[in-house]
Amino acid sequence: MMLGEKIKQLRKERGFSQSDLEKKSGVNSKLLSKYENGRITPTADTLRKIAEGLEISTDYLLFDNAPKDGLSQLEDLELFEKFREVERMDLENKQMIKNLIDAVIIKTKVQHALKPLHEEPWGDRMHKTLAKLRERAKGYSEDQIMEIVDEAVKAVRLEEEKRTH
Numbered sequence: 001m002m003l004g005e006k007i008k009q010l011r012k013e014r015g016f017s018q019s020d021l022e023k024k025s026g027v028n029s030k031l032l033s034k035y036e037n038g039r040i041t042p043t044a045d046t047l048r049k050i051a052e053g054l055e056i057s058t059d060y061l062l063f064d065n066a067p068k069d070g071l072s073q074l075e076d077l078e079l080f081e082k083f084r085e086v087e088r089m090d091l092e093n094k095q096m097i098k099n100l101i102d103a104v105i106i107k108t109k110v111q112h113a114l115k116p117l118h119e120e121p122w123g124d125r126m127h128k129t130l131a132k133l134r135e136r137a138k139g140y141s142e143d144q145i146m147e148i149v150d151e152a153v154k155a156v157r158l159e160e161e162k163r164t165h
Contacts, residue, residue, distance in 0.1 A: 006061055008036040010054045025053025102153050109156075 001009070011021050011032075018029040018036075027042075027049050034040045035050070042050060051058040086097050114125065137145055 001064070002038055003041065003061060004036045004038040007032070007050060007054070010056060011036075014054065016054075021050070021053050025049045027053070099153070102157065106153065106156055 018032045021032055022029040027046055035042050047058050047061060051061055086094060
């Protein structure tokens, strides 16, 4: 997507008119129109102002694969290096790692949602919950159970995407 198209799309996603973005960024709305239509290209300083007004990173405007909040800001350098290694892996291994990460994220969200009403350790509560699930899942094959879990992970991912966009 071209730079001007990205600016226009992001402005509309936020419900801003060009005048609104002018107020937020300090960039004249007539210039914004020219940028959005690809007639001229903003300077680096102007691009920074537009990005700040849209509350995104300039990286997102410039690069197709950058997240909206900017390039990685991981403070844990060891974790960052591990992710760099994962990027060099084949697609199957990458997907496996993404699934493992999703599982840990879901586990963490469940932990937070099930804040203990008592002092029973989370692991013990989870074992009891799993025992109940297994009891209710009698008659299902292991593959069917895994398919249900995969669908649940997909549903959680979809909800997360909806909330972040």
